[in-house]
Amino acid sequence: MLKNKNILIINTYKDVHAIAVATAIAIKYQLNVTRWIMPTPGNIQNHSLHINNNISKWETNIASSFEFDAVWLRRIAFPKLNDPRLLDERSLMEKELRIFLTSIYSNIATPSSFWINPINSLLKENDKIHQLQLAKKVGLAIPNTLFSNDPAAIKTFIGSKKSCIYKGFSQIIWTDSVFYASRVTKNDLPDELFLQNMPGIYQEEVLKKYELRVMVLGNHTIAVKITLKSKETDYVEWGRFSDDELLRIASN
Structure with missing residues (x-):
C-alpha cells in the first residue's frame, strides 16, 4: 500500500x-x-x-x-x-x-x-571516463577522445584532427553565463600553466544531423530526438539554444 x-x-x-x-x-x-x-x-x-x-x-x-x-x-x-x-x-x-x-x-x-x-x-556514473569506457564496452561507437592536462598531448591531439571540441568534466558556470561544449583550435589554447591545472575533455568533432537523449528504465526505453528548427545553424551543443529554436520528437 x-x-x-x-x-x-x-x-x-x-x-x-x-x-x-x-x-x-x-x-x-x-x-x-x-x-x-x-x-x-x-x-x-x-x-x-x-x-x-x-x-x-x-x-x-x-x-x-x-x-x-x-x-x-x-x-x-x-x-x-x-x-x-x-x-x-x-x-x-x-x-x-x-x-x-x-x-x-x-x-x-x-x-x-x-x-x-x-x-x-x-x-x-557521473565519471566521464567511466561513461566512455562503458559505452565502448557495450558496443556503442564513440568519438576519438583525449582526457588530459598535458599541454603537449593536447596540442598534438588537436593538431592531428580536422575539427575538435572541448568539454569540461562538469558543468562550468560563471556569475552571468554557462559554458557549453565548443570547438577549439591550437590558437584558442591558454598558456601551459592553465592547461596543466584545468584538465579537459578533447574530442574529434562528429558532425551531427540531430541528437538523441535516451533513458532506459528496466525494459522500457524512452528516446527523444533533438534538432534545430533552423537547418542553416551550425552547432556543437543544443543546450545553448532556447526552446523556441529547438525541435523535439519523442518516441516510446
Missing part, C-alpha cells in the same frame, strides 16, 4: 523536474513528499548527528524526521563560500562541507528505504 508513505527528493534550487515529480506524487498518490533543496551560496544548512552506544539521532532544519520509505537523489550540489570573512579558510571549509554532506546523503535514510540513484552510483 502506498498510503502514508514518506518520500524524500534531494534536488537543487529551482529544479523544475523535481518540483513536477513531487507535485504529481503528492496529488495522485497523496503521499508525504519532502524536497531537500541543496544549499546555495550564503545559505548553509544546519545538520547534526548525535551517536553514542544507545542512540543515533539526526537533527536538521530540512526535515522533522528521517524515516523515509523512498529516497530519490535527483541532483546534488555543494556550497560555495563567498563571504569575504572566510576567504583565508575557504578551500578547507568547502572540502569539509563536501565530505560532511556526502556522508549525510549516504546515510540519510533507514537501511530499508528504497533508493533511486544512490550517491555511490551517482558519483560513479
